[in-house]
Each structure stands twice: as C-alpha cells, then as structure tokens.
Amino acid sequence: MGFLKKIFGGGGGGTAKDASADVKASGVSGDPAGMYFYIQPDNCDEVVRLRVNRDNDLSLNDDDSGYWVHKVVRGAKCFNGVDVDLYFDMSKRLKDSTLKGGKLVEEAAYNEWTTQS
Numbered sequence: 001m002g003f004l005k006k007i008f009g010g011g012g013g014g015t016a017k018d019a020s021a022d023v024k025a026s027g028v029s030g031d032p033a034g035m036y037f038y039i040q041p042d043n044c045d046e047v048v049r050l051r052v053n054r055d056n057d058l059s060l061n062d063d064d065s066g067y068w069v070h071k072v073v074r075g076a077k078c079f080n081g082v083d084v085d086l087y088f089d090m091s092k093r094l095k096d097s098t099l100k101g102g103k104l105v106e107e108a109a110y111n112e113w114t115t116q117s
Helices: 004-010 016-018 107-116
Strands: 033-039 050-051 065-074 082-090 092-100 102-105
Touching: 033 082, 033 092, 033 107, 050 065, 050 082, 092 102
Parallel strands: none
Antiparallel strands: 033 050, 033 102, 065 082, 082 092
16 A cells, blocks of 8 residues: 555645645645645636646747647636736746636735635
C-alpha cells in the first residue's frame, strides 16, 4: 500500500484552505508544477483559486517569445464565467493578463473569502 501513497500522495495532505496558505506563483510545497491565481468574477463576492500547470497547460506563442494559457473560471457559488488569458515569458513568469468578466485579486482576498464562507 505504501507504493500507492508514493504515486498518488496521501497521508498528511491538508484541506484546500490549508493548501492555499502562502501560495506563490512558483508553486506550493508538494506541487512544484502548480501556479496559482485568484479570480473574482464581476458582480460576485466569491474569489476562485485557479491552478495552472506549468508543465501541461502552457502553450508556446506563435512567435516563440513566451507562453500563454486560456482558462474559463466559474465559482461554486457564483456562476458568472470569467475568460482568463495569461501570458508568460520564456521562464514561465507571468508578464500580462487579460480577463473578461472578472479581475485578478491577491491571495489575501481568497483567504478572507474562504474564512467567511
């Protein structure tokens, strides 16, 4: 059974609220491929955490100058969709973003919203 824990993780894992503490764009402990962004849909107080996998989600730009990803984000309580386009340099660091139907917010806004919910 120990090999299953090695493959899938398990044991000692925290809740989503625990994992959101101190999340940085470079990833969290145990999730080196994850980059986290926080989105607030227009006309909603909900804040949604978006995970982008730096190894699988990013596509190379047509001019090979960096990467981009398009995601559609929808909350669990607020059903307003947000079109999210994120643009990265060749080192996979965020350069620019375009959101339709919402805005990027700080992680603190997400943490505050999760404690109120």
